[in-house]
Amino acid sequence: MKTGFRILAALLLCGAGALGAWLYQQRSDTQMISREGVVTQIRQMNRLESTAFYIDTIIRTEKKGDWRKLWQDKENGLFIVRGKVLAGLDLDKLTAQNIHIVDDKILISLPPVEILSVDLENIEVYDIQTGTFNLLPPDKSLFQSVQQQARRQVLDNACRADILGSANRQAQNQLENLFALTQTKVSVYPAAVPACRF
Numbered sequence: 001m002k003t004g005f006r007i008l009a010a011l012l013l014c015g016a017g018a019l020g021a022w023l024y025q026q027r028s029d030t031q032m033i034s035r036e037g038v039v040t041q042i043r044q045m046n047r048l049e050s051t052a053f054y055i056d057t058i059i060r061t062e063k064k065g066d067w068r069k070l071w072q073d074k075e076n077g078l079f080i081v082r083g084k085v086l087a088g089l090d091l092d093k094l095t096a097q098n099i100h101i102v103d104d105k106i107l108i109s110l111p112p113v114e115i116l117s118v119d120l121e122n123i124e125v126y127d128i129q130t131g132t133f134n135l136l137p138p139d140k141s142l143f144q145s146v147q148q149q150a151r152r153q154v155l156d157n158a159c160r161a162d163i164l165g166s167a168n169r170q171a172q173n174q175l176e177n178l179f180a181l182t183q184t185k186v187s188v189y190p191a192a193v194p195a196c197r198f
Contacts, residue, residue, distance in 0.1 A: 035099040038106060042091055049116060050088040050170035053158040057081050058126075059150050061142060075138055076129045079146050082122040083154030087115050087167035105185040108175065112191040113167040115198040118155050120147060159196035168193050 061077040093111040100107040123146065128138050168190045179186035 035096040035101060038099045038101075038108075039094055039096050042094055042108075045091055047091055047116060048089040048171050048174065049086050050113070050174060051086070051163055051167040053085040053087070053161060053163045055083050055085075055154055055157050057083065057150065057153050057157065059146050059153065061146060061149075063139070063142070074130070075142060076127075077138070077142060077146065078126040078128075079150070080124040080126055081120055081146075081150040081154070083150060084117075084119045084121055085115060085155060085158035085163060086117045086119075087113055087158075087163045089113055089167075089171050090116070105187065106179070108186060108188045110171060110175075110188060110190045112194045113164050113171060114194065115155070115158075115164070115196065118151050118158075118198050120150055120154070123147070123150065155196075155198055164193045164196050 057080075059077075059079040059081055061075065061079070063075040089110060094108075098109045098111065100109075123143075128142075130138055172188050172190045175188045176186065179188075
């Protein structure tokens, strides 16, 4: 089983640019920075996909045959699956209660990171055998079962690799770096890492 772990620093540039322009305008016009204004501008980024986990995994399936059918309905399958798990922040969950302004400094308490998606990018059939002589077509429900098992296995591997811990650190770094470009004093505080599930 070949595993790969890559961290993506992927911000939505349009939303990031809008946030930077808004904060710069707030500073240059010497207007008061409001909690609701900060929330509105951050929410324009929609979600922050801070970490991606890629894995190639092997799925084995086995269905025992019925003796009344002379074991011709048994199935054995071997599949190679490439999966991807994305983790990060759903910025729609950010509220004004997450923002505190002290003098000219913005304090942001982030909502918990979460698994945003679990995708199967490719399923390759390595081998399928049906019955003793491999004469019957495979049961169509076999492929649904493979997809469900593959999604669970891909997510389990991502959780064991601490994808949410990595996403938490990356989200904090990315937001701090974004605000650093606007020359606004900001401190970002991540939430505790939640249980890894989707």
